[in-house]
Amino acid sequence: MDDPSQTPSPLPRVAAPRVSKAAPYPFTAIVGQEALKSALLVAAVDPRIGGVLILGDRGTGKSTSVRALAAALPSMTVVADCPYACDPSTSNGACASVCAQACDKATAETVDVPVPVVDLPLGVTEDRVVGALDLERALTRGEKAFEPGLLARAHRGFLYVDEVNLLEDHIVDLLLDVAASGENVVEREGLSVRHPARFVLVGSGNPEEGDLRPQLLDRFGLAVDVKTPGDVASRVEIMRRRDAFDTDPKAFAARYAQAETDLRQRLTDARNTLAEVDVPDEIYLKTAELCAHLGTDGVRGELTMLRAARALAAISGEATVTLAHIRQLAPSALGHRLRRDPLDDVAATVRVERAVSEVLGPELPGSEVLGA
Amino acid sequence: MTEAVAQQLTAEARRDAISAACLLAVAPQALRGLRLRARAGHHRDAYLDILAALLPTVLGAAGRESVHRWHRLPSQTTEDRLLGGLDLVATLAEGRPVLEPGILARAKGGYVLIPMAERLPTATAARISHVMDTGEILDGVPACFGLIALDEGIDDEALPEALGDRLAIHVELEPGPPFDEVDLDELRERTEAARQAFAATKLDDATCDAIAAVSLALDVRSVRAMALCHAVTRAAAALDGVDTATPDHLALAIRLVLLPRARQIPQQAEAPPPQEQPPPDAPEPNLDQPPPDPSTQQALDDIVLAAALARLPPDVLARLAGDARTRVAASSTARSGGNETRARHGRPAGVRLGDPTRGDRLDIVATLRTAAPWQALRQRKPDAPVVLQRSDFRVKRLVRPTGVTTIFLVDASGSSAMHRLAEVKGAVELLLADCYVRRDHVALIAFRGKAAELLLPPTRALARAKRALAALPGGGGTPLASALVNAEAVVADVRRRGNRAEIVVLTDGRANVDRNGRPGRANAEADAQAAARSLRAKGVGTLVIDTSARPDPASGRLAKALGAAYMALPYADARTLSSAVRAASASTAPARGARA
Numbered sequence: 001m002d003d004p005s006q007t008p009s010p011l012p013r014v015a016a017p018r019v020s021k022a023a024p025y026p027f028t029a030i031v032g033q034e035a036l037k038s039a040l041l042v043a044a045v046d047p048r049i050g051g052v053l054i055l056g057d058r059g060t061g062k063s064t065s066v067r068a069l070a071a072a073l074p075s076m077t078v079v080a081d082c083p084y085a086c087d088p089s090t091s092n093g094a095c096a097s098v099c100a101q102a103c104d105k106a107t108a109e110t111v112d113v114p115v116p117v118v119d120l121p122l123g124v125t126e127d128r129v130v131g132a133l134d135l136e137r138a139l140t141r142g143e144k145a146f147e148p149g150l151l152a153r154a155h156r157g158f159l160y161v162d163e164v165n166l167l168e169d170h171i172v173d174l175l176l177d178v179a180a181s182g183e184n185v186v187e188r189e190g191l192s193v194r195h196p197a198r199f200v201l202v203g204s205g206n207p208e209e210g211d212l213r214p215q216l217l218d219r220f221g222l223a224v225d226v227k228t229p230g231d232v233a234s235r236v237e238i239m240r241r242r243d244a245f246d247t248d249p250k251a252f253a254a255r256y257a258q259a260e261t262d263l264r265q266r267l268t269d270a271r272n273t274l275a276e277v278d279v280p281d282e283i284y285l286k287t288a289e290l291c292a293h294l295g296t297d298g299v300r301g302e303l304t305m306l307r308a309a310r311a312l313a314a315i316s317g318e319a320t321v322t323l324a325h326i327r328q329l330a331p332s333a334l335g336h337r338l339r340r341d342p343l344d345d346v347a348a349t350v351r352v353e354r355a356v357s358e359v360l361g362p363e364l365p366g367s368e369v370l371g372a
Numbered sequence: 373m374t375e376a377v378a379q380q381l382t383a384e385a386r387r388d389a390i391s392a393a394c395l396l397a398v399a400p401q402a403l404r405g406l407r408l409r410a411r412a413g414h415h416r417d418a419y420l421d422i423l424a425a426l427l428p429t430v431l432g433a434a435g436r437e438s439v440h441r442w443h444r445l446p447s448q449t450t451e452d453r454l455l456g457g458l459d460l461v462a463t464l465a466e467g468r469p470v471l472e473p474g475i476l477a478r479a480k481g482g483y484v485l486i487p488m489a490e491r492l493p494t495a496t497a498a499r500i501s502h503v504m505d506t507g508e509i510l511d512g513v514p515a516c517f518g519l520i521a522l523d524e525g526i527d528d529e530a531l532p533e534a535l536g537d538r539l540a541i542h543v544e545l546e547p548g549p550p551f552d553e554v555d556l557d558e559l560r561e562r563t564e565a566a567r568q569a570f571a572a573t574k575l576d577d578a579t580c581d582a583i584a585a586v587s588l589a590l591d592v593r594s595v596r597a598m599a600l601c602h603a604v605t606r607a608a609a610a611l612d613g614v615d616t617a618t619p620d621h622l623a624l625a626i627r628l629v630l631l632p633r634a635r636q637i638p639q640q641a642e643a644p645p646p647q648e649q650p651p652p653d654a655p656e657p658n659l660d661q662p663p664p665d666p667s668t669q670q671a672l673d674d675i676v677l678a679a680a681l682a683r684l685p686p687d688v689l690a691r692l693a694g695d696a697r698t699r700v701a702a703s704s705t706a707r708s709g710g711n712e713t714r715a716r717h718g719r720p721a722g723v724r725l726g727d728p729t730r731g732d733r734l735d736i737v738a739t740l741r742t743a744a745p746w747q748a749l750r751q752r753k754p755d756a757p758v759v760l761q762r763s764d765f766r767v768k769r770l771v772r773p774t775g776v777t778t779i780f781l782v783d784a785s786g787s788s789a790m791h792r793l794a795e796v797k798g799a800v801e802l803l804l805a806d807c808y809v810r811r812d813h814v815a816l817i818a819f820r821g822k823a824a825e826l827l828l829p830p831t832r833a834l835a836r837a838k839r840a841l842a843a844l845p846g847g848g849g850t851p852l853a854s855a856l857v858n859a860e861a862v863v864a865d866v867r868r869r870g871n872r873a874e875i876v877v878l879t880d881g882r883a884n885v886d887r888n889g890r891p892g893r894a895n896a897e898a899d900a901q902a903a904a905r906s907l908r909a910k911g912v913g914t915l916v917i918d919t920s921a922r923p924d925p926a927s928g929r930l931a932k933a934l935g936a937a938y939m940a941l942p943y944a945d946a947r948t949l950s951s952a953v954r955a956a957s958a959s960t961a962p963a964r965g966a967r968a
Contacts, residue, residue, distance in 0.1 A: 059595050059596035121498050122498040133737065135734065136469040138736050138740065138758075190737050209533070209833065227593070228595055233584075235584035236583075236584045238598065
């Protein structure tokens with residue numbers, strides 16, 4: 001920011017490659033937190049799952065995991081200079097109303113950019129979220145131009161809301177609306193703009209600091225409770241890795257470079273094979289049985305569960321969804337959908353696990369099931 | 373605890389505070405900053421002077437001497453001023469976008485001082501935390517600053533947890549004599565030498581294990597705290613000129629980093645008799661055990677923890693054990709609304725003349741519309757098709773719905789408890805469920821024995837309200853006056869945060885402890901009446917629920933003094949209770965709704 005005239009805009013409009021950013025903590029170097037990691041990966045492989053909610057105490061690695069995920073994901077191809085990060089492979093210009101000139105699919109130049117992970121800070125204004133009239137062009141040139149907001153930047157990526165439980169209600173309403181429709185419609189200040197905004201909503205928060213609105217809770221596809229590891233060995237390992245990272249981030253990242261590359265490859269493969277993963281009838285039956293047993297409202301629980309199980313199978317390179325996948329995902333896919341007494345503080349995951357063992361039978365030796 | 377021991381503890385706290393300043397100066401980048409909990413005054417200024425003298429001029433650059441200048445963060449800093457943004461006036465004058473760096477960018481390599489950090493809005497804290505995490509202010513603008521948070525909070529007021537968690541060292545400073553014992557030159561020499569040595573300082577496995585075990589024992593849930601404790605231990609070793617940390621260094625780090633974050637104090641540690649602690653300079657008995665074999669490992673954890681705990685004044689222990697949990701949660705939730713008289717967030721509702729540089733949102737269309745008729749008269753520059761002047765600025769009026777905080781006053785005295793404390797708890801739970809539906813905040817004041825106690829400051833976490841209620845014991849006198857005085861304080865607090873208060877009193881009304889905690893029915897009754905009238909003057913919607921076995925004239929009198937709606941519990945079920953609360957609040961307070 002030394003010479004302001006060099007910078008065309010205070011708010012970059014494109015999900016530009018973050019070259020200047022210090023390397024984040026590698027995703028594969030995170031100790032424990034298996035439920036959190038698999039939930040994030042599942043959402044990255046199949047964005048239709050509908051977002052991830054992370055609940056837990058401060059400093060348990062919520063933000064670290066999300067920011068690390070961004071760096072671990074395979075990059076995506078976008079039309080060069082398109083402020084909405086259009087996908088060149090989709091035929092229709094979904095962003096036609098705002099940037100038709102740049103996105104002629106056949107001829108447009110394309111570039112590979114990292115998947116955006118956009119932070120939505122507390123206290124953000126509605127203008128910044130949905131976009132607004134471009135202040136500087138309006139004032140200096142008298143032009144009516146739309147300046148895309150955070151929703152546009154998050155398109156095809158992740159929108160991360162830390163402390164989502166403290167976010168103001170009208171912003172939450174707005175996020176839910178756009179997340180559900182996949183489109184941001186702006187009708188304000190004489191502007192009439194609609195542009196695609198499909199993103200994975202990732203929220204985190206500490207429930208002790210305030211409850212999340214129940215309507216919001218249900219909109220997240222997966223919800224995970226994170227806790228600091230309770231054993232000394234993991235804690236020591238966390239401390240060691242953090243210290244090594246702080247001392248020399250580059251050398252630390254290099255140690256995990258291979259693991260990160262492998263993960264990226266696994267995610268790419270998983271996305272490609274996702275459609276071919278087979279779901280046996282038994283899985284449909286058991287999932288329905290499980291949801292009925294728990295009395296979850298609507299069918300969103302079943303649908304999310306099946307989608308997530310399919311994505312999990314794809315990530316682990318399996319061709320068929322098995323009961324082990326259902327077992328592993330049930331707490332995070334169903335725990336937050338139980339009809340709950342607001343004053344009941346018994347962990348919902350405990351109820352889900354009980355139901356899982358009643359419906360699917362006790363855990364088989366060798367099958368992987370996550371801890372509470 | 374004798375006078376001498378207390379004095380010794382104070383002296384040790386002072387020594388720890390000075391050590392904290394040195395440690396921050398040794399590793400300013402690894403430790404991120406300092407949270408200084410102290411009242412404003414000479415003593416704090418003297419401490420800050422020492423800190424300024426020790427800190428390196430530019431973060432990361434070792435060995436340059438000069439007194440450091442802080443960048444103060446003014447209260448009510450807007451996002452633009454914090455992170456940088458468009459300079460509107462200059463932009464208009466120049467006819468091209470002119471950016472203005474924010475405070476965080478201007479503090480490049482220096483220190484940002486947050487005065488009155490306990491009043492820092494949660495949103496601002498979240499922005500700063502985000503910048504600290506990513507090391508980047510806006511895209512491409514690197515962030516490099518240390519943070520000193522001056523926390524002047526009393527009781528449950530404190531720095532927002534998001535930020536507090538990221539600052540390594542927490543120092544609590546009691547007023548005292550000037551820091552004459554500090555030899556500044558000697559300290560500066562030592563810290564500078566240590567700054568060079570810091571990178572090479574390592575911790576052995578036993579020390580790492582001890583940090584993990586102690587953090588577990590203190591129920592410190594933040595992994596960040598452990599990493600910071602690790603860094604502080606290394607800095608402490610570097611400061612002493614050794615390259616391997618001793619248990620003394622570890623104990624110091626635990627006192628500065630982990631103890632202030634403790635959510636529980638281990639049982640066995642509450643027992644150690646104070647006379648056991650040696651003078652601080654005497655070698656501790658555990659120094660002669662370098663080989664970290666498993667059997668001594670447990671011992672090291674315990675000894676270090678005990679040593680750290682023994683150096684704390686007993687009331688700190690009691691407070692930590694008692695309400696660390698409450699304090700953590702209360703501070704940031706309630707402040708999410710802020711206390712602005714003019715909302716800066718919310719839904720837009722019209723425009724007004726205003727100055728966008730003061731943090732109000734500029735309404736561009738209205739501004740242009742205002743300027744339009746004058747364009748012919750104003751001289752046009754070729755590159756500025758629209759000529760705007762300051763007087764054209766129109767800003768948005770925003771409205772934010774006010775929240776409601778329901779304050780429950782629960783009588784847990786002997787007279788109530790004998791009969792129906794359980795029923796009262798049930799009634800409160802019904803009302804809590806109602807509050808959940810309406811997204812109200814709740815606060816809980818219980819009164820029994822000598823005085824009332826704020827069990828739960830205003831919060832939305834209803835599960836915690838229920839827990840607090842379930843754990844509420846019964847028995848003792850009825851300090852009704854104290855409860856009402858407490859409620860008045862909470863009402864003032866709620867209003868300061870821009871919310872509306874409602875009070876529900878559940879009592880049999882038979883006050884028998886006056887507001888000073890002395891028994892005596894007549895005095896108690898008079899005090900309660902006086903407190904009730906004072907509360908009534910605040911104009912708060914109030915409901916008195918009589919919990920005595922048969923309706924009692926005492927609670928009727930209380931309701932009258934409070935100007936409250938009155939009902940008897942025997943006939944209360946869920947629906948009548950909640951509609952009574954509604955009716956009570958509607959009769960005395962304006963309807964819930966928007967506020968400009």
